[in-house]
Amino acid sequence: MGRENFPGVQGGGSLILAWQVRNKKVLVIGGGEVAAGRILNLLNADARVTVISPRAGLNPEVAHRIAHNQVEYHDRKFEPSDLDDPNITMVLTAIDDSEASSQIWKLCKEKRIAANIADVPPECDFYFGSVHRDGPLQIMVSTNGNGPKMANIVRRRIAASLPENIGEAIKKVGVLRKKLRGVAPAEEEGPKRMKWMSKVCVQWSLEDLCDMEEVDMDALLRSYAPDQVPSLTQVRLGEEPGLWQFDGSFGWSCVV
Numbered sequence: 001m002g003r004e005n006f007p008g009v010q011g012g013g014s015l016i017l018a019w020q021v022r023n024k025k026v027l028v029i030g031g032g033e034v035a036a037g038r039i040l041n042l043l044n045a046d047a048r049v050t051v052i053s054p055r056a057g058l059n060p061e062v063a064h065r066i067a068h069n070q071v072e073y074h075d076r077k078f079e080p081s082d083l084d085d086p087n088i089t090m091v092l093t094a095i096d097d098s099e100a101s102s103q104i105w106k107l108c109k110e111k112r113i114a115a116n117i118a119d120v121p122p123e124c125d126f127y128f129g130s131v132h133r134d135g136p137l138q139i140m141v142s143t144n145g146n147g148p149k150m151a152n153i154v155r156r157r158i159a160a161s162l163p164e165n166i167g168e169a170i171k172k173v174g175v176l177r178k179k180l181r182g183v184a185p186a187e188e189e190g191p192k193r194m195k196w197m198s199k200v201c202v203q204w205s206l207e208d209l210c211d212m213e214e215v216d217m218d219a220l221l222r223s224y225a226p227d228q229v230p231s232l233t234q235v236r237l238g239e240e241p242g243l244w245q246f247d248g249s250f251g252w253s254c255v256v
């Protein structure tokens, strides 16, 4: 008999994902304060943003994005034909007109376009959350519609508890991972590659990860074949792979 101690299911949550909208077309309907926040989130994710909103109602931040050609802009109210472009990946509405909002939601569902209707939670395929960003690191907090301000408070507390250099350390790990793929591209290397990469992340301090230069990465990668993880000091001393072994101390360990 199996032990059956699998995780219990806790329904009622959201599926939290990191949606890749780079170079994809996203329609934002409305140009007020809420739209301004949405547009920034989208631009930070390299989306191609189109804004539809009468000029008279534009918030200064949205007007700035338009003036600097950061978004495509149509100075008018929403029209159903705005949804005809098959390249639209996502629609976000942030307008102060609930009737128009519901009409847009229905049209999006007919066309199977994912949509967020800012003021109507039941008419959202996905919610936004409160996001902390530090380089490649993003942390999103959701309260699943219960308390958006609470999400903001939790997010700020999490951000305050993070090491200052975590984003930079992750950036370096990203470069190393890419290089490792170059050194060991084979599919069957997958398990070894992942285990080795995990060991580097666990054994190296954030400071050492941040300090790691490209030459250090190239030297470190020579220890991949013998499946060893030297410290940054050892890498810089240029010792031959095979001379070091992790002894669990997170310090200097050299077996001769």
Ligand SMILES: C[C@@]1(CC(=O)O)C2=NC(=C\c3[nH]c(c(CCC(=O)O)c3CC(=O)O)Cc3[nH]c(c(CC(=O)O)c3CCC(=O)O)/C=C3\N/C(=C\2)[C@@H](CCC(=O)O)[C@]3(C)CC(=O)O)/[C@H]1CCC(=O)O
Pocket (backbone or CB within 6 Å): 037, 038, 116, 118, 119, 120, 121, 124, 126, 127, 128, 129, 130, 131, 141, 142, 143, 144, 145, 146, 147, 148, 149, 150, 151, 152, 155
């Ligand atoms: C996280 C954040 C992200 C973002 O918008 O980018 C976000 N709302 C934020 C702020 C905020 N929103 C509101 C207040 C006033 C205080 C309060 O009500 O708490 C504040 C606080 C403020 O403005 O400081 C009012 C509000 N919001 C919604 C409704 C409609 C309703 O609930 O019926 C109403 C009532 C309108 C009314 O009463 O008339 C709905 C949603 N808002 C969500 C996200 C989704 C659920 C996220 C979750 O539960 O975690 C969801 C469901 C849909 C969606 O928007 O995707 C962003 C904080 C970012 C940050 O600061 O870090």
Ligand SMILES: NC(=O)c1ccc[n+]([C@@H]2O[C@H](COP(=O)([O-])OP(=O)(O)OC[C@H]3O[C@@H](n4cnc5c(N)ncnc54)[C@H](O)[C@@H]3O)[C@@H](O)[C@H]2O)c1
Pocket (backbone or CB within 6 Å): 029, 030, 031, 032, 033, 034, 035, 052, 053, 054, 056, 057, 058, 059, 076, 077, 078, 094, 095, 096, 097, 100, 118, 119, 148
């Ligand atoms: N989800 C959230 O986090 C959240 C937070 C606060 C408010 N809200 C809700 O979001 C909505 C927008 O809030 P806001 O503060 O940005 O409002 P706002 O009044 O500042 O902006 C509304 C914008 O919508 C535009 N607009 C109105 N009708 C339009 C149409 N048919 N087509 C295109 N554009 C149109 C207006 O010109 C204006 O630019 C409100 O309903 C508000 O209750 C949501």
